[in-house]
Amino acid sequence: MDEVLRRPAEQEYAAELEALRQNDQDPRPSNWQLSPRAVLAYVLGRKPLKAKIAGKSTEVAIRRKFFGDDTLVERAIVTLASERALLLVGEPGTGKSWLSEHLAAAICGNSTLVIQGTAGTTEEHIKYSWNIARVIAEGPRAENLIPSPSMVAMQRGALLRFEEITRCVPDVQDALVSLLSDKRIAIPELPGDSGVAARPGFNIIATANSRDQGVNQLSAALKRRFNYVHIPLIADKATEMEVVRERSAQLIAQYNIPKTLDTPIIELLTTVFREIRLGRSEEGVSLKSPSTTLSTAEAIGVALDAALHARYFGNGEVGAGTLARHLIGSLVKEDLADLASLKEYVTLVAKKRADGAKHWREFVQGAQTVLG
Ligand SMILES: Nc1ncnc2c1ncn2[C@@H]1O[C@H](COP(=O)(O)OP(=O)(O)OP(=O)(O)O)[C@@H](O)[C@H]1O
Ligand SMILES: [Mg+2]
Structure with missing residues (x-):
């Protein structure tokens, strides 16, 4: 494999995820790659598991990824299996993005469907945009649409990671409200098209910095659609x-x-x-x-x-x-x-x-x- 500076968690820890999958006997929510119990074991580590990796029987150590309160991780996992989205809040550098990446890798095998919230994030980044040159030549057609990571996550029943959500301006945050309640993105430019509906398994893990809460508070409508999990600084x-x-x-x-x-x-x-x-x-x-x-x-x-x-x-x-x-x-x-x-x-x-x-x-x- 080509050398890269940093591989996503699902590649870096592929053997661990595979070993957990082979030993997983618990029920899984729709479209999850692992059961909630196995996801927890992946994040918190456990004793080595026997597994067949690339045709060979080996023992795979499951290392601990996130250190801190175990019940907090449990709550995060339960939220992701529910109707509500998950918001990890805490001081900078407390491992929010790190936890969100590992949860996404374990639950849907893909941690790269990410939207990075900034003051410049627009509704198009959250929903979809168009290949303008082709729209001018051919008009709006389904092939000319450029899906956002949220749209891809909905189509696949995967997790969307929304980093630093409180940096987005309120209008843009509101675009998420419809996405979270209807679980659908409408495409009014395509007449007769019913839009993209989320498959089971779709959910959002957002992170927010508690130091920046003041930048753009989450609107009340959006707050109600998120379960908050506060990530504290490591106490001991x-x-x-x-x-x-x-x-x-x-x-x-x-x-x-x-x-x-x-x-x-x-x-x-x-x-x-x-x-x-x-x-x-x-x-x-x-x-x-x-x-x-x-x-x-x-x-x-x-x-x-x-x-x-x-x-x-x-x-x-x-x-x-x-x-x-x-x-x-x-x-x-x-x-x-x-x-x-x-x-x-x-x-x-x-x-x-x-x-x-x-x-x-x-x-x-x-x-x-x-x-x-
Ligand atoms: N409790 C923890 N367990 C494991 N790793 C941690 C923990 N806290 C911090 N880290 C490590 O700190 C590094 C930075 O964490 P991360 O980028 O996730 O922070 P963050 O909370 O998203 O910060 P920011 O708000 O600045 O984006 C990661 O490499 C992570 O491994
Ligand atoms: Mg972060």
Whole structure:
């Protein structure tokens, strides 16, 4: 297969999905590739399954994809089997798009029917558009219609992923109301055509950023058609460390870097992120919170940057100093005042730990080179 930077989940985890399918004995909702129980096992991971993959009997490990509250994932899956659409809401970088991709891959085997909501999204992106040159030459005919991802999802009984729905202007959001209640897209330009009706299995997984709620609130009509599932920041440290370890190792492998981060370095990175985010150190020192959200996703990004740095400019070993130097890009974005948060953290927390611990000493040194 041709090399690509990132494959969709249904390709990347094809063996896992196939193993689950072969072992799936539970009832499935119409047009679902897997039963709800198997979808849950795919998202949360489980013990290895025996399966025949490409003609060979093997054991396939089902890795955990989404970390957090298990009941939240259950609720999301149940919603997708119902009349209502699913809205995943949360802070940036909490894994909303990640969860939505995996749910779509497991449920309908296709996570690529996506509409990205922006201020420029129009009703045509949600319904259909026309190949203008051919319409001018031949008039509006069914072959000249360009279906949107929603139309394709309806025709196939698949899931549509709608990313960042609250970035769309209200008029465009309203186009979804008719789509969700009638489960049909009418094509008035084609006389006598009854439009496209959704097959069973069609539903929508939307995501919205809680920081942007104010940009364009969902209209009341649309709110009623969605079940909301709030995705919180990961509450406990051990779980967050596991996400950072797991995801950074995957990314590092993608970039052909031989060495992943050691556990003490992952722990330091997670600790720094959590303490600054919560505005409180483990010893109980209060800290200024920066204006940026220090999400788990940002921590994963810092881990990858540090690994690339160590690979190309260092000896391959990721130290706490390199981490500290890359942390600044996550912490200080628009507001230069956020530099003060990092300075304060280094003085009040990291320096105090530097005495006995090599990693914290290196962290302080690294931070001082960027803070001056
Ligand atoms: N709870 C989690 N479990 C597993 N991975 C997570 C979790 N939280 C964050 N991640 C990781 O963080 C990265 C970014 O997540 P994602 O892009 O889905 O965030 P998002 O919530 O959609 O953010 P945004 O609102 O900015 O679009 C992904 O690589 C994902 O693996
Ligand atoms: Mg997202």
